[in-house]
Amino acid sequence: MLWAARSLCRESAVIAYRPVRFALVGLFGAGVHLLVFQLLYGLVLTALAPEPRLLVANTLAIAVTIFSNFILHGAWTWGDRQVPAGRVAWARRLLRFYLASGVAVAVQLLVSFLLFSLWLANRAWEVSGIDLGALLAVACGIVCAMLINFAAGHLWVFRQ
Numbered sequence: 001m002l003w004a005a006r007s008l009c010r011e012s013a014v015i016a017y018r019p020v021r022f023a024l025v026g027l028f029g030a031g032v033h034l035l036v037f038q039l040l041y042g043l044v045l046t047a048l049a050p051e052p053r054l055l056v057a058n059t060l061a062i063a064v065t066i067f068s069n070f071i072l073h074g075a076w077t078w079g080d081r082q083v084p085a086g087r088v089a090w091a092r093r094l095l096r097f098y099l100a101s102g103v104a105v106a107v108q109l110l111v112s113f114l115l116f117s118l119w120l121a122n123r124a125w126e127v128s129g130i131d132l133g134a135l136l137a138v139a140c141g142i143v144c145a146m147l148i149n150f151a152a153g154h155l156w157v158f159r160q
Contacts (some may be wrong), residue, residue: 022150023040023079027101029069062105078158093157100152104145112141 039058048056072147074083076092116137 009038018077019150020152022073022153023146024067025072026079026149028072029065032068033065033139034059046135066098066101067094069101070094073097073153074158079154081158081160083158083160096157097153100149100157104148104152108138108141108145110141111144114135115140 037057040060041053045053045057070093083089116134
């Protein structure tokens, strides 16, 4: 009986901290993204013109970031779950994670664009040259993407 109570407490603590762990991995991923982007844009792809260099560097940085987030989420955020072992199962989870992340990125871009173009662009919310309407639109898009990524990770990618 005592073992069951301890197990339930431990499981509840893991579940309670899962969103916090998810957010921390996301913050780490933002750092990975910026670092990889800067390395590619500033050092590796210098032969390209600025616009294609930005697109290629950003796309590759996104791909690397999604992979690092997948590894960290699998080990830490959902590390308590028993998931199928083997290369095929791992590759299937990775593909699901990339698909979910792609959907989340698309939703983030769509929400940001729609909020800004339909509502926030007509507001004069500029402070010291910073367009607060654009920042708010992007922030709302990020929240929507985070919710999609968390739900997909919890219910689909790392399910037991």
